Amino acid sequence: MIFDTHLHLIDQSALRYPWLSGVPALNRDFSYDEYAIQARRAGIEGALHMEVDVDPADIEAETRQVKGLSQQKDSLLRGAIASCRPEEPGFAAYLERQRADPFVKGFRRVLHVVPDELSEGALFRENIKRLAGTSLTFDLVVLPHQISKAIALADLAPDVQFVLDHCGVPDITRSSEHPWREHMAEIARRPNVVGKISGVVAYADAGSWTVETLRSYVEHTIQCFGWDRVVWGSDWPVCTLGGGLATWIAATHALLGGASADEREKLLSGNAKRLWNF
Numbered sequence: 001m002i003f004d005t006h007l008h009l010i011d012q013s014a015l016r017y018p019w020l021s022g023v024p025a026l027n028r029d030f031s032y033d034e035y036a037i038q039a040r041r042a043g044i045e046g047a048l049h050m051e052v053d054v055d056p057a058d059i060e061a062e063t064r065q066v067k068g069l070s071q072q073k074d075s076l077l078r079g080a081i082a083s084c085r086p087e088e089p090g091f092a093a094y095l096e097r098q099r100a101d102p103f104v105k106g107f108r109r110v111l112h113v114v115p116d117e118l119s120e121g122a123l124f125r126e127n128i129k130r131l132a133g134t135s136l137t138f139d140l141v142v143l144p145h146q147i148s149k150a151i152a153l154a155d156l157a158p159d160v161q162f163v164l165d166h167c168g169v170p171d172i173t174r175s176s177e178h179p180w181r182e183h184m185a186e187i188a189r190r191p192n193v194v195g196k197i198s199g200v201v202a203y204a205d206a207g208s209w210t211v212e213t214l215r216s217y218v219e220h221t222i223q224c225f226g227w228d229r230v231v232w233g234s235d236w237p238v239c240t241l242g243g244g245l246a247t248w249i250a251a252t253h254a255l256l257g258g259a260s261a262d263e264r265e266k267l268l269s270g271n272a273k274r275l276w277n278f
Contacts, residue, residue, distance in 0.1 A: 002249070003269040003278070004047040004076075006165070006198045006233025007035060009069070015062055016055035019113070030237040032069045035245075036076055039234075042249045045269070046278065047076045050139070050233070051083035053110045059083045060097075067103045078278055079105035081139055086127035087118055095130055105276045106137030106161075112146060112169065119149050125156055132159035135277065139196075141165040144176075147183035154190040161192055161275070166199030166235065167221045172213065173205050181220055188224035194275060195225040197267065198233030201242030201251065209242065211254045218255050227263045231272045 010017065010030040020027045039047065049066040051059075063082045070077035082098055084107040085091060098104045111119055118124060131138055140150045140162055147168055154162050164187060170180045187193055200214050222230050232252065239248045256264050272278070 001045040001269055002043050002232065003078075003272040004039065004044050004234045004236075005163075005196060005231045005272050005276075006050045006235050007047040007077075008050055008052045008235070008237060009035070009066065010052060010237070011065065014065055015052075015058045017052060018055055019053055025241055026237060032072075032075075032077070035236055038236075038245045039076060042246055044076065044234075046078045047234075048105060048272075048276065049077060049080045051081055051108050053113075054083060056085060059085075060094075063098070063101075063104060067101070070103065079103055079276060081106045081108050081137070083107070084109050087121055087124045089123065091123075091127040092130060095127075095134075099134060099136070104136070106139065106163070107131070108139035108141065108165075110141055111149070112141055112143045116146060116149055119153060125153070128153055128160060129157045132157060135161075137161045137163055137275065139163045139165050140193075141169065143169050144171065144180040144183055147180075147187055150193075151183075151187050151190065154187065154193050158190075158192055161194070162190075163194045163196055163231070163275075165196050165233070166203070167195065167197060167217050169199065170203060170217045172200060172203040172209070172217060177216065177220075184221060184224045188226075188229075193225075194229045194231060194271070195221045196231050196233050197221060197252070199235045199238065201248050202235060202238045204242055206242050211251050214251060215255060222267070227259075227266045228271065230267050231275065232268050 054062050063080050066080050082104050142150050168184050236245050
C-alpha cells in the first residue's frame with residue numbers, strides 16, 4: 001500500500017489561488033472525490049494534504065476545509081501540511097493556533113517563486129527555529145540553485161525536521177544533472193532532512209518521458225538520503241501535467257523494480273507513517 005505525502009486539492013469557489021491564472025492546465029477545481037477514486041484504485045491508503053499557495057488571507061481557511069473533508073466516512077486524508085509565512089511577525093501566534101490542532105502535521109512556505117533573500121531574513125530564521133520540539137515538519141520546495149539556501153536553514157535549525165520536496169526540483173526537460181547532483185548529496189548529509197520522491201513527472205517533457213528519463217534523478221535522491229529517509233508523494237494534480245496519478249505510480253513501481261520488499265515499504269508508506277506519527 002502507498003501513503004501519499006503530497007496531495008493538493010483546489011476549490012476555487014471557496015479559496016483564492018493567485019498563481020493558477022498562469023497555469024491554464026491546472027486552473028480548475030480538483031476535488032477530493034476526484035482524487036479518491038483514482039487513489040483507491042492505485043493502492044493509496046492515506047494522504048497528507050499539501051498547501052496550495054492560496055491567497056495569504058485564505059491560509060487558515062484552507063486547512064479548515066481540508067480537515068472537514070478528512071471527517072467524511074472512510075476519508076483518505078490523515079493530516080495537512082499547512083501554508084505559513086515565517087517572514088511575518090504574526091507567525092508565532094499562528095504557530096500556536098496550529099499546534100493546538102493535531103490534524104496539522106507541518107508547514108510549507110513556497111520558496112522557489114520568491115526572492116532568495118526571503119529565507120535569509122532574521123525574522124524568517126527566528127520563526128523557523130520555533131518549530132524545534134513541536135514535531136511539526138517544514139517542507140522545502142526550492143530550485144537546484146537554491147538548495148544552498150535550504151541547507152542553511154537545516155543547519156540553522158538542527159532540531160527541526162525538514163522535507164525536501166520533488167527530488168530537489170531537477171531540470172529534467174534539459175537533462176541537467178549538475179550542480180543538482182552535488183547539491184543533493186550535500187543537503188542529504190544533514191540528518192534532519194528527508195527527501196521526497198515526487199513531482200518529477202511534471203518536470204519532464206510530457207510527450208516523451210519514459211521511466212529511464214526519471215531513473216537517474218530518483219535513484220540519486222534515494223542513494224543520497226538512504227532508504228530510511230525518503231518518502232513518496234503524488235503531487236496530484238500537478239502530476240497530471242506529466243501523465244497523471246496512475247502513470248506516476250506505475251513509473252514509481254518500475255523504478256523500484258530492483259528494490260527489496262522492505263525498501264519499497266519504507267519509501268511508499270513506512271517512513272511517512274513514522275515521520276508524522278501515524
